Amino acid sequence: MTEHDLIRELAEKNASKIVMLVADGLGGLPLTAGGSTELETAHTPNLDRLAARGTSGSSIPVLPGITPGSGPGHLGLFGYDPLEFKIGRGALEATGIGFELGPDDVAARGNFCTLDAAGKISDRRAGRIPSEESFAVVEKLQGVKIPGVETFVKPVKEHRFVVVFRGPGLDGRVADTDPQAVGVAPLDPQPAHAAAAKTAAVAQEFVKQARVILKDEQKANGMVLRGFAAKPALPSYEELYGLKAAAIAVYPMYKGLARLVGMTLVGKAQSLGEQIAELKKAWNDYDFFFLHFKYTDSTGEDGAFEQKVKRIEELDAAIPQIEALRPDVLIVTGDHSTPSRLKSHSWHPVPTLLVADTCRPDGLTKFSERDCLRGGFGIFPAKHLMLLAMAHAQRFGKYGA
Amino acid sequence: MTEHDLIRELAEKNASKIVMLVADGLGGLPLTAGGSTELETAHTPNLDRLAARGTSGSSIPVLPGITPGSGPGHLGLFGYDPLEFKIGRGALEATGIGFELGPDDVAARGNFCTLDAAGKISDRRAGRIPSEESFAVVEKLQGVKIPGVETFVKPVKEHRFVVVFRGPGLDGRVADTDPQAVGVAPLDPQPAHAAAAKTAAVAQEFVKQARVILKDEQKANGMVLRGFAAKPALPSYEELYGLKAAAIAVYPMYKGLARLVGMTLVGKAQSLGEQIAELKKAWNDYDFFFLHFKYTDSTGEDGAFEQKVKRIEELDAAIPQIEALRPDVLIVTGDHSTPSRLKSHSWHPVPTLLVADTCRPDGLTKFSERDCLRGGFGIFPAKHLMLLAMAHAQRFGKYGA
Numbered sequence: 083m084t085e086h087d088l089i090r091e092l093a094e095k096n097a098s099k100i101v102m103l104v105a106d107g108l109g110g111l112p113l114t115a116g117g118s119t120e121l122e123t124a125h126t127p128n129l130d131r132l133a134a135r136g137t138s139g140s141s142i143p144v145l146p147g148i149t150p151g152s153g154p155g156h157l158g159l160f161g162y163d164p165l166e167f168k169i170g171r172g173a174l175e176a177t178g179i180g181f182e183l184g185p186d187d188v189a190a191r192g193n194f195c196t197l198d199a200a201g202k203i204s205d206r207r208a209g210r211i212p213s214e215e216s217f218a219v220v221e222k223l224q225g226v227k228i229p230g231v232e233t234f235v236k237p238v239k240e241h242r243f244v245v246v247f248r249g250p251g252l253d254g255r256v257a258d259t260d261p262q263a264v265g266v267a268p269l270d271p272q273p274a275h276a277a278a279a280k281t282a283a284v285a286q287e288f289v290k291q292a293r294v295i296l297k298d299e300q301k302a303n304g305m306v307l308r309g310f311a312a313k314p315a316l317p318s319y320e321e322l323y324g325l326k327a328a329a330i331a332v333y334p335m336y337k338g339l340a341r342l343v344g345m346t347l348v349g350k351a352q353s354l355g356e357q358i359a360e361l362k363k364a365w366n367d368y369d370f371f372f373l374h375f376k377y378t379d380s381t382g383e384d385g386a387f388e389q390k391v392k393r394i395e396e397l398d399a400a401i402p403q404i405e406a407l408r409p410d411v412l413i414v415t416g417d418h419s420t421p422s423r424l425k426s427h428s429w430h431p432v433p434t435l436l437v438a439d440t441c442r443p444d445g446l447t448k449f450s451e452r453d454c455l456r457g458g459f460g461i462f463p464a465k466h467l468m469l470l471a472m473a474h475a476q477r478f479g480k481y482g483a
Numbered sequence: 484m485t486e487h488d489l490i491r492e493l494a495e496k497n498a499s500k501i502v503m504l505v506a507d508g509l510g511g512l513p514l515t516a517g518g519s520t521e522l523e524t525a526h527t528p529n530l531d532r533l534a535a536r537g538t539s540g541s542s543i544p545v546l547p548g549i550t551p552g553s554g555p556g557h558l559g560l561f562g563y564d565p566l567e568f569k570i571g572r573g574a575l576e577a578t579g580i581g582f583e584l585g586p587d588d589v590a591a592r593g594n595f596c597t598l599d600a601a602g603k604i605s606d607r608r609a610g611r612i613p614s615e616e617s618f619a620v621v622e623k624l625q626g627v628k629i630p631g632v633e634t635f636v637k638p639v640k641e642h643r644f645v646v647v648f649r650g651p652g653l654d655g656r657v658a659d660t661d662p663q664a665v666g667v668a669p670l671d672p673q674p675a676h677a678a679a680a681k682t683a684a685v686a687q688e689f690v691k692q693a694r695v696i697l698k699d700e701q702k703a704n705g706m707v708l709r710g711f712a713a714k715p716a717l718p719s720y721e722e723l724y725g726l727k728a729a730a731i732a733v734y735p736m737y738k739g740l741a742r743l744v745g746m747t748l749v750g751k752a753q754s755l756g757e758q759i760a761e762l763k764k765a766w767n768d769y770d771f772f773f774l775h776f777k778y779t780d781s782t783g784e785d786g787a788f789e790q791k792v793k794r795i796e797e798l799d800a801a802i803p804q805i806e807a808l809r810p811d812v813l814i815v816t817g818d819h820s821t822p823s824r825l826k827s828h829s830w831h832p833v834p835t836l837l838v839a840d841t842c843r844p845d846g847l848t849k850f851s852e853r854d855c856l857r858g859g860f861g862i863f864p865a866k867h868l869m870l871l872a873m874a875h876a877q878r879f880g881k882y883g884a
Contacts, residue, residue, distance in 0.1 A: 097570070109843075112844060115536065115844075116844075147875075148489065148879065148882050149881045151883040152883075152884065153883045154882050165484045166484075167484075168883070169883065174883070174884050244782050324509055348515055414767070426881075427881055428874075429874040430843045431843075432861075452844070455859055455861070460861060461861035
């Protein structure tokens with residue numbers, strides 16, 4: 083029996099409310115030997131008080147030693163094994179810019195490049211064309227018309243864009259066209275699986291028309307396409323857990339990830355304060371709330387230890403407003419660690435806290451990496467967090483008689 | 484996606500050096516209630532200092548409660564699930580005496596036995612014939628000639644030997660010929676799978692010729708063959724991790740296990756001091772170094788608690804010389820526990836320590852069974868140790884975007 087089948091079998095409905103507050107990249111490292119992490123340095127009276135009430139643990143996003151991107155990191159938190167459920171690069175890129183993929187869509191990442199007179203790549207990033215220039219080029223590509231297929235071209239940043247083909251019978255298994263070198267021509271889109279023959283032909287037609295449209299561009303007169311992918315087949319929160327789920331996020335990537343598991347995007351918050359206001363407004367309409375806080379990751383990526391400490395303290399200060407709604411289960415966690423010291427995502431376990439009246443106390447009085455190692459959930463795979471959420475919300479029946 | 488596929492996808496090369504120091508049978512037990520284990524009794528200032536710098540944990544060789552032999556114990560440490568990757572008994576026995584198996588080889592363990600006039604076994608161990616007598620009998624068996632097949636017969640100890648058949652189309656699935664009783668004749672080698680028909684015929688011919696050669700022996704005039712096995716199909720360290728790996732071991736078994744995963748045997752060290760000298764010499768030529776220290780196991784097997792304590796202290800004293808090479812990742816672990824109290828391998832978790840600049844501190848200041856239970860890696864499967872080694876050496880890319 084798979085874990086998802088077990089969840090479907092046991093899931094029950096009740097009036098409980100679950101809040102999952104994801105502080106992106108929450109876990110950290112000390113800057114120097116014998117030092118403290120960002121979370122250990124931060125003054126977090128509210129999180130510490132919750133730690134005393136709830137149960138803590140250290141969650142492993144994928145496997146020990148494996149550093150996840152945002153996609154696998156969030157899939158784990160949402161209860162989808164990140165090694166089993168994968169989001170193709172094109173689908174993730176489309177998701178990241180807020181493009182809502184449908185079941186008939188195949189998305190690919192595009193890079194503009196510069197082609198010489200012979201059609202060979204002379205600059206793989208089109209001279210790092212500024213976004214505003216690139217956006218104008220993308221606009222011209224709206225002129226591509228392929229019979230029987232709807233085509234969407236969306237700018238990302240600088241030389242990067244996303245193309246989505248929508249139509250019946252499309253399949254993501256098309257090979258990259260990027261030769262990964264200059265002095266050679268972009269490859270023609272080719273099927274990597276027989277089922278993708280039509281998609282490859284559509285992509286060929288797209289590239290052909292684009293060449294004509296872009297022929298007079300100085301920098302962006304060519305393109306390479308990578309990471310063709312259909313929308314991943316993820317069971318929805320409603321179908322899997324019987325939860326009506328709302329996502330309250332600021333950035334498109336996290337809104338997109340939430341949409342992929344069937345959450346409803348709520349509000350247009352641009353700050354944590356606005357996110358909490360949206361949470362209050364939506365409180366009666368949903369069972370589960372995913373709140374995404376970006377800045378613990380971005381400060382970590384910047385290597386800004388003190389800024390990350392401040393962002394953690396900002397998060398801590400918002401906790402009482404969430405508590406005031408009296409959620410039955412309140413979870414504070416991250417999708418991975420982003421230690422300022424490494425200026426990148428890392429493999430280290432993520433401090434995780436769950437507060438509910440049904441928690442068994444584990445004797446902790448502080449929320450930190452070191453404390454969470456000794457927490458009542460131990461060191462556990464992130465994909466099991468939703469099992470604990472459902473259990474503490476008393477939304478699971480008994481397994482077997 | 485399998486763990487090995489994930490490793491292959493994420494593995495990157497850099498200039499880092501990883502040292503895995505395996506103290507065989509490291510874990511122990513107190514001799515009396517309320518006492519200390521061998522490791523807890525030993526004075527280990529260097530290991531304790533490393534514990535303060537690194538991250539510790541308790542590794543489970545196979546599964547909780549399962550006591551491994553040397554083969555599964557080391558496979559786990561090397562990152563090969565010991566339940567998925569198996570080394571047949573014949574192949575392990577050949578490996579243990581330093582016989583390097585090739586892809587066309589099938590090995591079996593042989594026991595000399597005594598047959599009565601009717602050809603029935605009267606002594607299953609040939610009167611526990613002394614090794615020197617047995618070696619002379621093995622020498623006579625070099626006279627066996629089987630067309631199209633090369634035959635190797637190698638002594639092990641007392642009545643035990645190894646036979647290896649080398650030739651095209653051989654297969655290890657041949658049934659044991661040991662009836663496990665006296666008063667009955669040895670069984671004829673029979674294929675346990677259709678693909679092993681040729682191998683069984685070869686083994687039958689071997690036994691037939693051996694009967695003639697040994698007919699005048701007083702004790703060792705017969706034999707039984709067990710554990711037929713081909714060389715196990717293990718991906719190499721180079722292919723799996725992209726690591727150029729060196730093995731610095733004293734005993735044939737551990738050299739053989741390292742060879743099976745594609746490590747290069749370095750030097751002919753006969754002591755820990757010589758092993759470290761070899762490590763220094765080979766330092767620039769490899770990425771990964773497996774150092775095997777046997778005596779924590781052999782003293783445990785002998786039930787020599789105090790001797791095991793001394794051997795642990797000997798190992799501790801050698802640590803600064805390894806540190807002086809400035810490995811990026813230094814691991815100290817064991818392939819299983821061998822408590823002096825039990826005089827045998829055991830299932831207890833193994834104290835494990837990893838030191839790297841990328842370690843998250845776990846607050847420990849001592850290396851011991853009790854401390855490792857509270858370490859930052861928690862209680863984890865030994866097969867995940869190499870994931871942690873690769874991560875802390877920053878040899879893994881990010882999984883997903």
